[in-house]
Amino acid sequence: xxxxxxxxxxxxxxxxxxxxxxxxxxxxxxxxxxxxxxxxxxxxxxxxxxxxxxxxxxxxxxxxxxxxxxxxxxxxxxxxxxxxxxxxxxxxxxxxxxxxxxxxxxxxxxxxxxxxxxxxxxxxxxxxxxxxxxxxxxxxxxxxxxxxxxxxxxxxxxxxxxxxxxxxxxxxxxxxxxxxxxxxxxxxxxxxxxxxxxxxxxxxxxxxxxxxxxxxxxxxxxxxxxxxxxxxxxxxxxxxxxxxxxxxxxxxxxxxxxxxxxxxxxxxxxxxxxxxxxxxxxxxxxxxxxxxxxxxxxxxxxxxxxxxxxxxxxxxx
Amino acid sequence: xxxxxxxxxxxxxxxxxxxxxxxxxxxxxxxxxxxxxxxxxxxxxxxxxxxxxxxxxxxxxxxxxxxxxxxxxxxxxxxxxxxxxxxxxxxxxxxxxxxxxxxxxxxxxxxxxxxxxxxxxxxxxxxxxxxxxxxxxxxxxxxxxxxxxxxxxxxxxxxxxxxxxxxxxxxxxxxxxxxxxxxxxxxxxxxxxxxxxxxxxxxxxxxxxxxxxxxxxxxxxxxxxxxxxxxxxxxxxxxxxxxxxxxxxxxxxxxxxxxxxxxxxxxxxxxxxxxxxxxxxxxxxxxxxxxxxxxxxxxxxxxxxxxxxxxxxxxxxxxxxxxxxxxxxxxxxxxxxxxxxxxxxxxxxxxxxxxxxxxxxxxxxxxxxxxxxxxxxxxxxxxxxxxxxxxxxxxxxxxxxxxxxxxxxxxxxxxxxxxxxxxxxxxxxxxxxxxxxx
Numbered sequence: 001x002x003x004x005x006x007x008x009x010x011x012x013x014x015x016x017x018x019x020x021x022x023x024x025x026x027x028x029x030x031x032x033x034x035x036x037x038x039x040x041x042x043x044x045x046x047x048x049x050x051x052x053x054x055x056x057x058x059x060x061x062x063x064x065x066x067x068x069x070x071x072x073x074x075x076x077x078x079x080x081x082x083x084x085x086x087x088x089x090x091x092x093x094x095x096x097x098x099x100x101x102x103x104x105x106x107x108x109x110x111x112x113x114x115x116x117x118x119x120x121x122x123x124x125x126x127x128x129x130x131x132x133x134x135x136x137x138x139x140x141x142x143x144x145x146x147x148x149x150x151x152x153x154x155x156x157x158x159x160x161x162x163x164x165x166x167x168x169x170x171x172x173x174x175x176x177x178x179x180x181x182x183x184x185x186x187x188x189x190x191x192x193x194x195x196x197x198x199x200x201x202x203x204x205x206x207x208x209x210x211x212x213x214x215x216x217x218x219x220x221x222x223x224x225x226x227x228x229x230x231x232x233x234x235x236x237x238x239x240x241x242x243x244x245x246x247x248x249x250x251x252x253x254x255x256x257x258x259x260x261x262x263x264x265x266x267x268x269x270x271x272x273x274x275x276x277x278x279x280x281x282x283x284x285x286x287x288x289x290x291x292x293x294x295x296x297x298x299x300x301x302x303x304x305x306x307x308x309x310x311x312x313x314x315x316x317x
Numbered sequence: 318x319x320x321x322x323x324x325x326x327x328x329x330x331x332x333x334x335x336x337x338x339x340x341x342x343x344x345x346x347x348x349x350x351x352x353x354x355x356x357x358x359x360x361x362x363x364x365x366x367x368x369x370x371x372x373x374x375x376x377x378x379x380x381x382x383x384x385x386x387x388x389x390x391x392x393x394x395x396x397x398x399x400x401x402x403x404x405x406x407x408x409x410x411x412x413x414x415x416x417x418x419x420x421x422x423x424x425x426x427x428x429x430x431x432x433x434x435x436x437x438x439x440x441x442x443x444x445x446x447x448x449x450x451x452x453x454x455x456x457x458x459x460x461x462x463x464x465x466x467x468x469x470x471x472x473x474x475x476x477x478x479x480x481x482x483x484x485x486x487x488x489x490x491x492x493x494x495x496x497x498x499x500x501x502x503x504x505x506x507x508x509x510x511x512x513x514x515x516x517x518x519x520x521x522x523x524x525x526x527x528x529x530x531x532x533x534x535x536x537x538x539x540x541x542x543x544x545x546x547x548x549x550x551x552x553x554x555x556x557x558x559x560x561x562x563x564x565x566x567x568x569x570x571x572x573x574x575x576x577x578x579x580x581x582x583x584x585x586x587x588x589x590x591x592x593x594x595x596x597x598x599x600x601x602x603x604x605x606x607x608x609x610x611x612x613x614x615x616x617x618x619x620x621x622x623x624x625x626x627x628x629x630x631x632x633x634x635x636x637x638x639x640x641x642x643x644x645x646x647x648x649x650x651x652x653x654x655x656x657x658x659x660x661x662x663x664x665x666x667x668x669x670x671x672x673x674x675x676x677x678x679x680x681x682x683x684x685x686x687x688x689x690x691x692x693x694x695x696x697x698x699x700x701x702x703x704x705x706x707x708x709x710x711x712x713x714x715x716x717x718x719x720x721x722x723x724x725x726x727x728x729x730x731x732x733x734x735x736x737x738x739x740x741x742x743x744x745x746x747x748x749x750x751x752x753x754x755x
Contacts, residue, residue, distance in 0.1 A: 016354075018673060021347035047351075123727065131730040157341060158673065169731040176727055177673045213320065225339035228324030237319075289323050 006040040009311055010059040012076070014045035017068025018178065019155050022225065026286040027065040029293070030307060033286075034063075037304030039311075046076060054083055061311045062087040064283055067154055072283045073099040086314050088307070090282040094258040098280045101151050101183050104257060111256040113249065114276040116268070117142060118185040120151060123176050131169065138184055139165045145187040148172060150179035154281065156220045161187060185278075190270040192219060193236045194291040195250035196284060198262045198306065200313045204254050206247035207295035211236030227289055234298035242273040253277045261310050264292055333463055336744035342684065345672050346750040349681035355713030357635075357700040358681040360508070360656060361755040362568050366623050368615070372571075375610045379603065391602035393594035394586075395425020395578070399605045402612040403578050406569075409618070410540050411554035412562065412580065418553075422580055424589045425600045429538055429565035429577040430456050431593070436534055436561060437464040438592050439585070440498045448486055449501040450478050452659070452688030452697070454508050454536065455749045457501055461690070462744065466498070468690035475650070477504060477514030480521040487529045499532040499561075505548045506539040506655025509688050509699035513653060516549045523556050533560045538568050541621055543654035544629035553580065561585060566608055568656065569621060572752075574604040627703075628656065634707035635700060638714035644722050649700075656703040659685075661696055662721065665728045668698040669748065674723060680716035687749035704755045 011034070013027020014020055027043050034041035042059075044050065046066055062085050070076045074096035080087045090098065098104050102120040109115055119138060126134050139146070148171035149159040158178035160171035175182040192212040197204050211233040214223040223229045235243055250265035257263075257280055264284035269275045284292040286303070293303050349356045379387045394400070400420035404413075412418045426432040433456065441447070443465035449457065451470025461468050469490070471483050483500065490497045502522070504514035514522065526533050535552045553562040565577035581589055593599075611617060635658055636651050646663030662668060668684035675681060685694030702710055 014351075016348055016351055016679075018345060018348065018676065020351075021344040024347070123730065126730045127726070131732065155344075157344075173667075173670055173727055173731050176731075177670050211320075221341040221344065222338040226337075228322045228327040229338060231320040231322050233320040294321075 006038055007061070007308060007311065008040045008059045009034055009042075009061055009063055010054075011041055011043045011063045011065050012046050012050075012071070013043055013065040014047075015066040015068070015070050017066065017070060018153065018157050019067035022155050022285060022287060023065055023067045023071065025225075025288070026067065026290065029286045029288065029303075030063055030065050033302075033304035034307055035304070037302065037308045039304065039308050046070065051079075051083070054085065058083075058085060061085065061315050063307065063311065064089060065286060067283055067285065069152070072154070072281070073152070086317075088311055088314055089261045090257075090259045090263065094260070095282045098257050098259065098263070098282050099152055101149070101279060102181075104280055105183075108253055108256055108277055111252075113253050113256055114274070115278070116186045116188045116276050118183055120181060120183055121172075122181040124180075126172070131172075135165070135168050135172070139168065142184065142186045146171075147185045147187050148175050149183050149185070150175045151181040151183045152179045155285075156224055159220065161218060188268040188270065188276055188278075190268045191236060191238065193238070193246055193267050193269050193275070194264055194295075195247060195267065196262065196264045196292040196295040197250050197254040197259070198310060199260060200309045201316075204251050206250045207292075207301075208234050208298035209236040209238070209243055209246050209250075210234045210291050210294050210298070211238070212291075225287065225289060230289070232289075232291070232294055234294050236269070238269060239273065242269065242275075245273070246275050249275050249277065253280050261314055262292070333465055336462070336747075338744070338747070340744075340747035342669065342672055342748045343750070345676045346681065346754055348676050349750065350754055354676070354679045354681055355705060355709050355716060356681045356755060357702070357705065357710070357713050357717070358683050358750050359701050359704055359755045360752075361701075361704045362572060362624065362656070363627055363703055364571050364573070366627055367571065367620065371615060372611070375614060376607055379606050379610060383606065387603045387606040389602055391599040391605060393599050394590045395423065395600055396602070396605045396609060398613075399425055399576075399609045400578075402609055405612065406541075407564070407580065410537070410548070411550045416554055417557045418580060422583055422586045424579045424581065424586055424593060425605060426577045426579060426593065427597060427600050428567055428572070428575040429536065429563055430460075431597065432563040432565070432577050432579045433457050433460045433536070434463075435579065435589050435592050435596070436499075436563070437461060437466070438596070439588055440532070441466045446490055446495045446497045447499060447501055448483065448497055448531075449690075450503065450507065450510070452509050452685060452694055453501065454503060455687045455746060457536070458688070458690050459744075459746050461501075470689060470691065470693070471500075473507070473510055473512055475512055477507070477512050477518055478502060478522060480518055480525060483522060484525050487525065487531065491529075497529070497531050499534045500526050501534045501536065502552070503536045503538075504552060505537055506542060506652055508539070508655065509657050509683070509685075510659040511650040511652030511655060511657050512659075513548065519549060519552055519555060523552055523560075527556075527559055535560055535562045537562065537564045539655035540564070541569055542625060542628060542656070544625040544632065545653035548654060558582065569624065570608065570611060570617070574601075574607055576600065576604050576608045625654075628654075631702040631705070631707055631710060632658070634710045635702040635714065638711040642711075642714050642718040644718065644725065647721060656701055658700045658702060660698050660700060662698065663725060664696075666721065666724050667695045669695055671720060671724045675717060675720045678716045678720045680713045680720065681750075682717065683749050687746070
């Protein structure tokens with residue numbers, strides 16, 4: 001009897017986005033985890049040699065561990081569709097929608113999924129109407145504090161919390177440095193919670209909600225990727241019924257945006273238990289301090305086996 | 318368990334470890350290593366200009382014919398033959414027997430960085446004051462911070478550090494009852510500023526430090542890379558006492574070998590050897606043999622000329638491109654040697670905030686904040702010209718000019734950045750790339 005051939009998976013990591021470093025860490029972790037689960041996994045960068053390599057030696061499936069643009073904006077997924085290779089996670093169209101935060105928030109709100117009030121402001125609008133005049137209306141309309149972030153992007157890059165109107169211009173400059181449109185959102189008080197959603201064929205289900213408690217109060221790049229600067233609680237320190245409603249809301253967000261296989265939904269849960277969705281990620285981080293691996297661990301799931309099961313489901317689908 | 322920080326050792330770390338965190342700017346440099354990005358951010362010499370075949374043959378011989386010694390431990394102070402060779406190299410710069418440069422007072426180190434670290438170990442107690450040019454070498458700032466010393470920057474102008482400002486800084490410290498342990502200086506083709514301390518000021522600086530009883534730590538990695546005529550004599554060539562002199566083969570030969578040295582007063586030298594043995598036992602015997610072989614058998618003076626010619630052409634390419642392509646308001650130094658140009662952005666721009674835009678435009682530089690211990694430098698950036706060829710340098714400047722223009726447009730809408738120095742102090746190194754970035 002011959003043993004079944006090991007699943008061959010190409011993990012794509014790196015790329016040219018701002019999150020290259022995080023992506024490389026995610027990719028290495030994914031390869032290790034998959035190999036531990038008996039998968040023949042290889043890691044490579046997304047560069048000009050990728051497509052010829054895929055033609056020469058196509059894997060069974062691709063795991064896109066590219067964070068930021070190309071990996072999450074759907075464009076690389078569209079190319080993989082053209083090549084005819086299955087890949088883990090959202091399809092190109094859904095990824096594109098989730099990647100653009102204002103678009104995703106609009107779709108979620110229309111579907112009745114709560115998300116904090118926001119305004120989307122391209123830099124040109126300020127040029128047209130005058131920076132100060134527009135910012136005055138923003139603070140008057142949304143109140144303070146505010147969260148200012150690039151309309152596209154991840155890893156907390158370019159994100160500022162603004163408590164005083166005088167700090168708003170600098171926050172806009174920071175956000176616009178990463179992307180020419182800023183999302184200005186009303187700051188919601190509460191616990192930061194991330195819920196990973198997976199679907200290996202039985203329909204989307206939420207893993208254990210993970211609560212994020214950054215020691216310095218802000219979950220910025222350093223707090224995310226330096227072990228020791230944040231305490232993560234899995235499950236989140238919430239009442240059972242709140243945990244259940246948070247899980248249900250995450251699944252709703254995943255479904256509303258038309259995602260598949262896996263995603264991570266970031267929420268804020270107010271002290272009275274009301275949850276709002278802040279962001280949805282189609283290529284959740286897989287680093288040592290990332291939230292999906294923590295949620296899997298809390299459920300007693302092996303990350304490699306989980307990813308392998310999701311990949312097998314995607315190939316069979 | 319109520320939660321995890323993913324670091325079970327948090328309570329055990331030494332206090333000096335506290336600032337060692339992941340950095341957004343460091344993350345952006347990860348992109349700069351891709352070939353699509355023109356990197357003006359590195360500090361790498363153009364080692365492809367070495368006669369690599371001949372170097373390779375020499376290295377092979379070191380293992381095949383001399384392996385019994387080159388693959389063995391060596392002595393802590395460094396191989397005697399290499400220390401002789403180092404004295405020959407220093408003599409080229411005017412540091413010779415006439416000023417008491419002897420192989421006996423040379424300590425071989427693992428690059429200039431270990432030399433700096435040894436100086437920190439020998440002289441710095443927590444809370445001590447170090448004076449250094451502002452801006453200064455990021456690797457030195459890292460060492461001083463690890464030693465828990467406080468760095469006070471002394472301003473420079475086109476002629477190097479300003480003597481009156483140095484005297485003032487010493488007087489201020491004296492008034493506060495603070496202990497200034499040494500003045501750290503890169504007088505020649507300074508990193509990052511690209512300026513050189515003039516002859517007249519050299520004597521003045523030595524006099525000021527001697528009067529105050531403050532040691533001078535002279536770091537001289539670039540002194541032999543002058544392409545507009547010879548450099549002024551090093552400080553150590555002017556005075557024997559009160560100076561510890563550091564240099565390295567990283568810029569004049571090959572950084573991959575990690576060989577540097579310290580020339581120190583005799584008493585200091587003895588302690589340096591003890592401290593170095595405690596730290597590393599001995600420098601790599603193989604790397605030392607490689608440098609010794611290079612100095613003894615290969616035309617190293619000719620190689621210096623080659624490096625100088627290449628760097629002059631690249632410096633010219635950089636400053637010409639800056640003049641041709643940059644928007645008004647951006648100014649820069651024109652170094653007579655070394656590897657770096659220091660540019661000042663038009664008023665109101667912030668080199669750190671501009672970094673993501675630059676990476677998106679596929680060009681990288683080092684924000685000026687990396688070269689200050691006090692959060693300053695946000696209006697400046699460092700540009701390297703030693704590694705990229707001239708046409709890439711011009712392309713990099715073309716991209717950077719577009720970024721500066723975009724940033725000017727953004728600032729005209731939202732107003733200027735926080736004032737210089739308002740940036741949160743960060744760990745030295747978190748705003749600059751790792752050593753592997755070319």
